[in-house]
Amino acid sequence: MKNRFILFLGTFIFLISQIHAQNSDRVYFTNGFKIGELTDSSAILWTRLCKSEKPVPIKHQQKGAPFRSPIDFDNDMPVNEMDGAVEGSFGQISIEILSKDTVINTSWEYVSEYKDFTYKHKISGLKSNTAYAVTIRGRKATEAPITEIQGRFTTAPLPNEVTPVLFTSSTCQYFWSYDDLERGFKIYDNMLKLNPLFHCQTGDYVYYDKPGPMAYNLELARHKWHAINSWPSLNNFYNNTPLYLQKDDHDLLKDDAMPTSSPFGELSFEDGLLIWSEQAPIIDKSYRTFRWGKDLQIWMVEGRDYRSDNKAPDGADKSIWGKEQIAWFKQTVEASDATFKILSSPTPVVGPDRAKGKIDNHSNVSFKTEGDWLRRYLVDQQMFVINGDRHWQYVSKDPETGLMEFSQGPSSDSHAQGWDANDKRPEHKFLRVKGGFLAVKIHREGNTPVIEFIHYDVDGNIVNKETITR
Template sequence: MAENRRSFLTKIGWLTGGLITPVNTIRARAPFKLGNYRVYFTNGFKVMEVSQNEAIIWTRLCANEQPNPLIHPKEKHKSQNNEYPIDFNEQMPVREMDGGVTGSPGWVRAIVENQRDKQVSDWQQASGEGDFTVSFPFTGLEPATEYKVRLEGKAEKGKVTAHQSGSFRTAGSEASPSELLLTTSTCQYFWNHDDKDRGFKTYDAMRQLKPDFFIHTGDYVYYDRIGPMVDNLEKARHKWHAMDGWPSLKEFYQHVPIYMLKDDHDLLKDDVFPDSNPLGEFTLEQGLQVWRENVPLKGKPYRTFRWGKDLQVWLVEGREFRSPREIIAGGGRTIWGDEQKQWFTSTMKASDASFKILFSPTPVVGPDREKKMDNHANQLFSEEGNWLRQFLAEMNGVFVVNGDRHWQYFSIDQETGLREFGAGPVSDAQSGGWAQEDKRPEHQFLRVKGGFLGIKVFRQNDIPKIDFRHYDVNGNEMHQEEFEA
């Protein structure tokens, strides 16, 4: 078992390191010969990992202008809120599946500019090996600055047929207070969409608030649910194509940077551990591969970002470094692993931000269902959970925002006083797993529905304040809490 875990971590190390080439070293090889056909940015683009001076632009080159139409009706599960497609043929060609977007070989370049500066990447090749995805790291950006983004794509040199544009703002300097708004949500299954034309109402509602950035806390797609149920690499990739083809997501990302965390369903399957069995032919290592194709990171999957003088966020990894499921019971179980824990405690202690938010793919406070066994609010990881809650409670201005749970809540840990906000799932059809009437002593707010969480950081009479608001899928405010430093 120890040998299996070393092998697993070795593969993770290969996947997490050295995937991003600095933009000034990207050099396209001699173009391959292609006919004069059109290519498209059907899956839009994302501005990712934005800091004061850096950003990564991700996109995918596509062969068709629109995703495949939805041809299957859906119905609500008899014992759940979830909706599933009716009579979905799991064996149909993936290229014909609902929401499918075929990729295309070709060339892409990205342009980032403000009023004083312009950076143009070299042309980068999109190929089937990487699912026709490309990413461009940009450095040397200015803090607290609005940038325009422009993408160009072509099947061969000299004939640009694809255009996409948008904008983003870099993080503010830690030396200066800056008012900002971020939004966050979790858990989105393609067939739980609540707008058949646009996808998810939550994204349109968030777009109206014009947030500075968005954090998705995991389960961006669901490999282990039908429509299709993933059993190979092609079907796993399809899940991302279909999700990123929704207009509500594409339009949101045109102007809102995103940070992404992964959890079990967008890595392999429910409650995945390093020693979990594959889904058919689809392995955990392939799950990591597909994740990296869609979420290009500069380095480790755990990272921290400073947004102005008053806010610092931590994004942690909960699947790659955890103990195998079959480890001997009693002590030593970990979700984060020693290296990540050391990084987290040292960076948290070193921060002088007024407010510090841990974004976790899974709960730290909860409460959670007694039968669950994969997060820090569960008995299985109580030793590490107790340590983490105590550590966070001893720091000033700390909050936890978690994903994974399919209900909205605000909880206060009875033993330590640590405060946690559950953002809730993207759609109402995704909500469930907890009874509305089951309000525990920890719950200060409980709503078993979908939507998102908005977090505003600002100053009033030079006093730093932070405001948490739960919204429903239409953007109506459901609950509000405000704190000052």
């Protein structure tokens, strides 16, 4: 009996060792993948190879709202032991894109530790307004087991095609402000239920300068991306919803970041740019525009890389966008024949914003000269603004120009703060100091183009709707 037990124990230990050996040869897509910069003929695929199937579990408790930072978090603990940590893995990646009549396969390519084991590839030659299935495969080496992850997307219609469009937009998601311990953020599952054609994320995707950890160096900053991308709700959403991602101050360095900002610990402004280019599904410039059929064009602007010093005196030369970007913006807007034109801005243009201490956006007096010009110009071009950065939802109509701005609010209720819910001003058509997201729906009633801006709460309930016809 004793010998049988010893034999059984030995066999069990061997099998466990074999399973472990096999697992050590496998790679995972714990951070999911992203479909970026979708056009009528191309897309950028981003992903990262990982060592483990799941992130390090959450072990710290959260403080109360707002910004539910972790209690007793040790910023100096090993990064691979931190809540949400996901170590990268060396290996190879290939992509397969399928439509009803097309198959595109890429060759196997290695990832590099120097780029945090991330991978980006632009797929060209796609057909417009066409549904595609995506399979991304990973392996450690040629003979190693293959891991797969799958998703889908539909390319944009051509500029002369009249077709309905529904997209979503969100902002401000601090890892520790999660509202679902298993899934991460409830808004992502509720946005996916709407089956949006794409998503605009207007910045503060991560927060380098909030605890859990404070991102004082490159390794800690990269960890912030690994942790937020490992939430299942984000995985499910971005594997099936193309993304246009913008950056703001917290994705780059620290609050109110600008090119002349001092380092955050060891992390410099240049380090922030390096990590952004590594983690975002973008290859070209961070200001760009994209068209979605006859009735919609959106401009994604860059608000950090070219700005003047926030504290400099206001005047004609003080700018958030910079001369080159402004010239590009005017040229592309005036060349567009889209029915509806939307500016997607990481920061407010109309506001109103808090008066005390805010000096870094177009609704602040510190950038009044450029802000006044921009509001007039946008109205002259019959444009709307959707904006990030504010931790409350609102619809504002500028009393001077009539420009309308739609603020999505933060990604969870516990992240909402910064405005008194009772302070509803004449320019507010809607005000709600809670989390949620924005959906924009464009369609035609007969021959009349209609655009709807719909605010949702974190549970997917409609809390406001603005309907505008051309």
